[in-house]
Amino acid sequence: MRISKSPWLLHYDGSSCNGCDIEVLATTAPRFDIERFGIINTGNPRHADIFLCTGGVNSQNQDVVRQIYDQMPDPKVVLACGICACDGGIFKDCYNILGGTDTVIPVDVYVPGCAVRPEALIDGVVKALKILDEKNEKMKRGEYRSLTSSEYAAKINGDVKEAGDSEGEEKTDA
Amino acid sequence: MAAKRSVIPFGPQHPVLPEPIHIDLITEDEKVVEAVPSIGFVHRGLEQLVTKKDFGEMVYVAERICGICSFGHGYGYVKTIEHIMGIEPTDRARYIRTLLFELSRMHSHILWLGLMADAFGFESLFMETWRLREKILDMLESATGGRVIFSIIRIGGLRKDVPDDILKGFIPELEKVVEGIKSCEKVFLSDPAVLSRLKGVGYLSKEDAINLGCEGPFLRASGVDWDNRMRGYAAYPSVDFDIITSNDGDSYARCYVRIQEIYQSAAIIRQCIEKMPQEGIYVPIKGFPNGEHMTVIEQPRGGACYYVQASGKKFIERMRVRTPTFANIPALVKTLQGCDVSDVPILVVTIDPCISCTER
Numbered sequence: 001m002r003i004s005k006s007p008w009l010l011h012y013d014g015s016s017c018n019g020c021d022i023e024v025l026a027t028t029a030p031r032f033d034i035e036r037f038g039i040i041n042t043g044n045p046r047h048a049d050i051f052l053c054t055g056g057v058n059s060q061n062q063d064v065v066r067q068i069y070d071q072m073p074d075p076k077v078v079l080a081c082g083i084c085a086c087d088g089g090i091f092k093d094c095y096n097i098l099g100g101t102d103t104v105i106p107v108d109v110y111v112p113g114c115a116v117r118p119e120a121l122i123d124g125v126v127k128a129l130k131i132l133d134e135k136n137e138k139m140k141r142g143e144y145r146s147l148t149s150s151e152y153a154a155k156i157n158g159d160v161k162e163a164g165d166s167e168g169e170e171k172t173d174a
Numbered sequence: 175m176a177a178k179r180s181v182i183p184f185g186p187q188h189p190v191l192p193e194p195i196h197i198d199l200i201t202e203d204e205k206v207v208e209a210v211p212s213i214g215f216v217h218r219g220l221e222q223l224v225t226k227k228d229f230g231e232m233v234y235v236a237e238r239i240c241g242i243c244s245f246g247h248g249y250g251y252v253k254t255i256e257h258i259m260g261i262e263p264t265d266r267a268r269y270i271r272t273l274l275f276e277l278s279r280m281h282s283h284i285l286w287l288g289l290m291a292d293a294f295g296f297e298s299l300f301m302e303t304w305r306l307r308e309k310i311l312d313m314l315e316s317a318t319g320g321r322v323i324f325s326i327i328r329i330g331g332l333r334k335d336v337p338d339d340i341l342k343g344f345i346p347e348l349e350k351v352v353e354g355i356k357s358c359e360k361v362f363l364s365d366p367a368v369l370s371r372l373k374g375v376g377y378l379s380k381e382d383a384i385n386l387g388c389e390g391p392f393l394r395a396s397g398v399d400w401d402n403r404m405r406g407y408a409a410y411p412s413v414d415f416d417i418i419t420s421n422d423g424d425s426y427a428r429c430y431v432r433i434q435e436i437y438q439s440a441a442i443i444r445q446c447i448e449k450m451p452q453e454g455i456y457v458p459i460k461g462f463p464n465g466e467h468m469t470v471i472e473q474p475r476g477g478a479c480y481y482v483q484a485s486g487k488k489f490i491e492r493m494r495v496r497t498p499t500f501a502n503i504p505a506l507v508k509t510l511q512g513c514d515v516s517d518v519p520i521l522v523v524t525i526d527p528c529i530s531c532t533e534r
Contacts, residue, residue: 013193015216018530019241019322021192022285026311029288029304043189060214061194064186090238093226096219115241115322 006038007077007132009125010048012068014101015091016055019115020082024052027125032118034125045071050128052121053105056084056097062104066149069105074146075135077128080107082116089114106152177202182515186215190293190519193529197522201515209510211503217533221493228488229255229463234325236480239495240531241322242285245278246473247531248327250480251493253407253471255329258463258484265409265451267331272409273341273446274317274326276439280351281310282474283432283439286526287358290429293523294371299361306354313344331456341447348440359433363426372426376509376521379423386505389498390476391435392525394419395427402472413445425524432526462486473498475526497531 011024027034028041035041042048045068057065069078080101083089087100101107108131111124138144147155180201186194194215200208223235236251237244249271256263263271284307291299311321317336318324326333362368378388383396393400394417401417403410418434420427464486470479476498483492502525509521 011192012187013216013530015218015533016530017238017241017244017323018193018528019238019244022241022322025192026304026308029308030301031305031308043187045187055216056218058215058217060217061186064194064215068187090235091218091220091223093223094219095222096217114238115320117321 004133005049005129006040007049007129008040008042008047009050009052010042010045010068010072011052011054012065014053014055014065014085015058015061015097016082016084017115020054020085020113023115023118024054024081024121027118027121032122034122039125046073048072049076049132050125051076051078051105052081053078053085053101053107054081054116056088056091056100057104058096058098062098065101065104069149075132075139075144076146077108077132077135078105079109079111079121079124079128081111081121081124083112083114086110086112103156104153105149106147177205179207184518184522188519190289190523191527192289193527195522195527195529197510197518199510199515199518204514204516206510206513206515206518209507211507213503213529213533215533216529220534221495224490224493229484229490230329232490232493233328236493236495237323237325237327239497239534240528242282242528243278243473243475243478243531244323245274245327246471246478247495248324249275249408250469250471250473250478250495251482252327252329254467254469254480254482255463255484255490257467257469258465258482259329259459259461261330261457261459263331263457264453264455266335266453267455267457268409269446269450270332270336270455271327272413273443274314274324275408276442276446277310277314277317279474280436280439280443281307281314282526283436284310284351284355286432286523287362287429289523290520291362293519294368296361296368299358302354303358306351306358309347309351309354313347316340316343328456330459331454335455338450341450344447345444348443352437352440355433355436362429362433369426371517371520372429373424375425375517376513376524377424378505378509380421382508383423383505386508387501388476388505389501390473390526391428391431392502392505393476395431396423397421402470402477405470407469407471409446409449412449413442415442425520428524462488463490473531475499475528475531476501478531495531495534497528497534499525499528499532502527503532
């Protein structure tokens with residue numbers, strides 16, 4: 001596929017065992033090297049387009065994950081890296097784990113694996129590129145705005161009934 | 175005029191940290207006068223999983239305490255259970271375990287060198303060290319099937335044998351890695367720009383290192399010759415190696431100790447391959463563990479303790495792990511006092527923090 005933009009990545013450890021974290025870093029290192037496409041691992045949420053979240057989310061970390069997500073500019077894509085980020089994985093039964101990343105913020109791409117392999121991550125990022133392009137197009141037409149974390153929380157708790165799909169809110173102009 | 179005190183938060187999300195830790199830096203101008211760490215961002219509570227997974231399944235949970243030292247955690251738990259159940263693994267299993275343990279140590283130390291290079295802003299050196307690390311991961315993958323989480327160890331031995339021709343192939347690969355590290359060593363230990371960031375930064379005296387209960391390369395860099403591998407477990411009594419120490423006690427010394435340990439691990443692996451016995455890899459186990467035991471092993475970051483209490487049932491009663499980073503945090507806080515704000519990332523990285531281990 002054609003890459004029209006070089007999105008920047010932001011990585012944060014929800015509460016993983018570190019295995020996925022070092023694989024995320026290895027994806028940017030010379031063997032797998034997605035940096036050759038200009039996909040840079042940045043440390044600043046304000047500069048990031050794709051959020052790589054590893055590990056299930058624990059009680060203390062949930063606010064940090066929400067805050068990082070809210071700080072990222074639109075359009076943004078969230079990747080759940082590894083099986084723990086997808087649904088809690090081996091730590092699902094732990095008392096301090098709330099579940100996968102999608103318990104606190106909306107997730108666009110799920111990349112399973114324990115630990116997630118760099119090849120799978122690259123595939124996930126490529127899928128994210130397509131979603132990013134679509135969101136960008138919709139945003140230009142003024143049809144799309146991503147959910148904030150508090151709106152998402154209200155949605156999954158069922159407080160607000162929304163007709164939108166699970167991917168994100170479809171906002172139509174009045 | 176006295177400088178005004180201000181608090182600078184460091185973390186939990188910070189470019190230098192692959193994992194979340196939060197430190198409140200209380201500063202006067204550019205000097206840090208006090209550092210208050212707060213942890214708990216990666217706490218999963220996996221020790222409680224003993225009530226839900228049986229003692230055999232807990233091996234895989236123990237491996238996932240941390241993805242960097244995963245083999246060591248699995249080994250520590252298995253060693254404790256084997257001691258309680260009175261199982262003596264075969265010699266070949268012991269040698270292969272030692273070999274994999276040392277490969278993990280090499281990959282952990284090389285990873286640390288990369289993070290260190292990243293912390294003092296030498297991006298190409300980070301890339302170079304991580305390129306070398308991929309060779310180690312290739313070896314681990316050919317031996318076990320996994321890159322960072324291996325799941326090859328089980329109570330009584332190993333889940334699968336590593337064929338001799340694969341092991342023989344490790345020797346030329348290790349040569350290449352050692353060659354590569356030697357060229358990186360020149361930059362880490364003699365480049366003037368790097369020296370200006372490392373020499374004399376974060377000094378910790380021998381007395382402080384002992385009193386604050388440091389562990390691993392951090393302790394050895396302050397001149398204490400303590401290495402739990404010398405206590406004799408796995409195949410370590412049968413191989414020849416020394417404790418590497420340095421008397422400088424600064425960031426440079428920690429860099430030196432870890433680089434030398436990479437060479438040492440390569441030498442241990444070579445000896446293991448040469449002496450590899452030919453026999454089975456698994457001793458069948460009967461019944462359930464009954465009793466309690468505590469084991470100390472030397473992880474890449476230092477001594478880690480494993481405690482297991484079992485009462486003859488399928489599910490063990492209690493598992494407890496004390497990891498080296500936890501022991502090193504008091505010393506980190508000590509070295510942070512009086513340092514420049516710009517040196518904080520380097521000092522945090524020099525203890526080789528593994529937050530996943532610490533908080534579990």
